[in-house]
Amino acid sequence: MPLSPVRIVMVHTTHxxxxxxxxxxxxxxxxxxxxxxxxxxxxxxDAIARAAGANDILDRAxxxxxxxxxxxxxxQVIGASARLRSISWPQLDPRExxxxxxxxxxxxxxxxxxxxxxxxxxxxxxxxxxxxxPCDPEFSSLNVAAAIQVVAYELYQATLAGSPAKxxxxxxTDVPATGEQMESFYAxxxxxxxxxxxxxxxxxxxxxxxxxxxxxxxxxxxxxxLHLLRGILTAVQRKVGGAG
Amino acid sequence: MPLSPVRIVMVHTTHxxxxxxxxxxxxxxxxxxxxxxxxxxxxxxDAIARAAGANDILDRAxxxxxxxxxxxxxxQVIGASARLRSISWPQLDPRExxxxxxxxxxxxxxxxxxxxxxxxxxxxxxxxxxxxxPCDPEFSSLNVAAAIQVVAYELYQATLAGSPAKxxxxxxTDVPATGEQMESFYAxxxxxxxxxxxxxxxxxxxxxxxxxxxxxxxxxxxxxxLHLLRGILTAVQRKVGGAG
Numbered sequence: 101m102p103l104s105p106v107r108i109v110m111v112h113t114t115h116x117x118x119x120x121x122x123x124x125x126x127x128x129x130x131x132x133x134x135x136x137x138x139x140x141x142x143x144x145x146d147a148i149a150r151a152a153g154a155n156d157i158l159d160r161a162x163x164x165x166x167x168x169x170x171x172x173x174x175x176q177v178i179g180a181s182a183r184l185r186s187i188s189w190p191q192l193d194p195r196e197x198x199x200x201x202x203x204x205x206x207x208x209x210x211x212x213x214x215x216x217x218x219x220x221x222x223x224x225x226x227x228x229x230x231x232x233x234p235c236d237p238e239f240s241s242l243n244v245a246a247a248i249q250v251v252a253y254e255l256y257q258a259t260l261a262g263s264p265a266k267x268x269x270x271x272x273t274d275v276p277a278t279g280e281q282m283e284s285f286y287a288x289x290x291x292x293x294x295x296x297x298x299x300x301x302x303x304x305x306x307x308x309x310x311x312x313x314x315x316x317x318x319x320x321x322x323x324x325x326l327h328l329l330r331g332i333l334t335a336v337q338r339k340v341g342g343a344g
Numbered sequence: 345m346p347l348s349p350v351r352i353v354m355v356h357t358t359h360x361x362x363x364x365x366x367x368x369x370x371x372x373x374x375x376x377x378x379x380x381x382x383x384x385x386x387x388x389x390d391a392i393a394r395a396a397g398a399n400d401i402l403d404r405a406x407x408x409x410x411x412x413x414x415x416x417x418x419x420q421v422i423g424a425s426a427r428l429r430s431i432s433w434p435q436l437d438p439r440e441x442x443x444x445x446x447x448x449x450x451x452x453x454x455x456x457x458x459x460x461x462x463x464x465x466x467x468x469x470x471x472x473x474x475x476x477x478p479c480d481p482e483f484s485s486l487n488v489a490a491a492i493q494v495v496a497y498e499l500y501q502a503t504l505a506g507s508p509a510k511x512x513x514x515x516x517t518d519v520p521a522t523g524e525q526m527e528s529f530y531a532x533x534x535x536x537x538x539x540x541x542x543x544x545x546x547x548x549x550x551x552x553x554x555x556x557x558x559x560x561x562x563x564x565x566x567x568x569x570l571h572l573l574r575g576i577l578t579a580v581q582r583k584v585g586g587a588g
Contacts (some may be wrong), residue, residue: 126489130480150486195501205396233497234504242372242394243365246493249486253477253494258438263479286370298579319563328555335542339584 103217106201107133107209108169108248111223114215116141120150120158121245127154130259134161135209150245158335167211167223175206179227180247182240194251197231198258205307210251212244216293233299260291277326285311285326292333295340349452349501350445351377352492353414355467358459360385363466364402364494365489366456371398373496374503376566378405379414379453394489411455411467412527418453419520420445420564423463423471424491426484433474438495441475448581450520452486455494456488469554470523472561529570530557540586 108126112152113119115126123134134157136142142163151158156267164170171177178197192200201208213219224230233242233250241251258313277285290309301307352370353535357363363386367378378401380386395402408414415421422441436444445452454475454535457463457567468474477486481553486494521529534553543552 121490124487124562127483128479128490129488147486150487152485154483194497230537234500235497236374236500239371239398241396241494243368244396246365246369246490249490249493250497253438253479253497256478256480273571293576293579296579296583298576308572311569315563315565315569315573319559320483321559325555325559328552332537332540332542335537335540336580336584339540 102257104131104133105205105207106131107135107174107254108252109205109209109211110128110139110244110248111137111167111211111219112214113139113244115143116144116147117150118215118243118245119144119161120147121243122248123147123151123154123157123161125245125249125252126172127157128249129256131252132157134158136161136163137167137170138165148291152191154314155244161307167226168328170221171209171211171226173207174209176201176204176229177227178208178229178231179224180213180231180233180251181212181224182218182232182242188223189227191230191232193228193232193234194254195258197229198254200229201255202258202261212248238283252337256315273325276289277321281323281326282317282321285316285321285330288330288333291337295337327330348375348377348503349449349451350375350500351379351414351418351451352483352491352496353411353453353455354377354383354464354488355381355385355411355414355455356458357488360391361387361394362459362487363388363405364391364396364398364490365487366492367391367395367398367405367423369489369493369496371401373500375496375499376381376401376404378402379407381409381414382409383407411470412524415453415455415470415523417451418523419450420452420473421455421471421523422452422473422475423455423468424457424495425468425474426462426486427474433468433475433558434472435474435478438498439502441473441495442498444473446498446502446505448578451521457491457492465554469557470527472564483533519567521565521567525567525570526560526565527575529560529565532574532577532586536580539581 106121108131110119110122119136119139126134147158148155211219233247235242289312300304352375354363354366363383370378391402403529404409455463477484531557543549
């Protein structure tokens, strides 16, 4: 996977646990560039605990005195904002943000503000775009590490969407059954139901068989699964035949 | 906004802070139904602190002794799993999961396992689908509250995308089977397989039962269909018992 051109910038973070949580979220999603603007406490044992193994992200995090320093080499700056501000600024949601980054991979900083008050207007004015995570307007303040998790997740999704082919490994263990195989299964099922007297007992034979088809068609069995089901039918036939 | 049919189920959570973080994430995204299966510590000050105002979610959280209790009234069960298991189970990513829930709003439980080991195989076998959050395979363990945040975010996005164009009209004739009903079906199936000598004949009992669960979970039978399948099992038992 190519090195992501995205830097996560946490501005004036109060709780070091959130820095650790952010580092973990970043590493989960293949991001590695973290900058901390005047964090209240860093380095910190709380950060390491919450990072849960993403220590390399914390070790390499750059601690800056000012936002300017943290974004000096970035060509694009996006600021996360919980509020829909009166000042109208171009807005992105996380998916649009990720698509933008994937489409034009210039060095991009995404800023996340203070736990209680977010980014200041001054800081937001440095941004080319505001990033808003859609959420319940009645309870709209996301935890900062959780917000970074959502954004990192969308960035990773956008990377995947651009990469060659989704790897659904279909081994020889799970080849879907063919129509022909399904038909012999249904024939086998029907004859077994006759042998146990189930179909004799009712006038609604066709309806029952149709409903059974519906169930098994929906399950879309693999060949090995069909083999298993037919093994059971054979066991029933043997038991019934042997006893009869 | 309509009441979401989604219950978040946290199974054997160790750190109460994660329960609080999950409650906050849920409330941000308009979810309210939280069940806790045998949490290590709850209620807890750490949970309240991390909930950051989502106290109502914590207050109404249902604490259960067993997973069965937590999902008894759910028609669809989805289990979050970090690992891509060798046994292939139908998988969804968070977006597919959200689309599925939005499209067919049956009562759905989404299960999140232990911090260090996730859900057990037994627990996963209760699930109709596995939910996997795409992430860096080199560092694939998300914090549980962060995982809930991502899934809740996608659920909210799917709600925003518009209320479902319901493609399947669910009349009273086709009510999906509940988790409890599926469990009694599996118990009935197992005892029938024993009576016909099918399970005795093999050492791979557990693997066979698991594979059968997989087939029938995928089919997501309606209650009437389950009734039909159980009728067949009863007919087999009668025939075998009567002849023996």
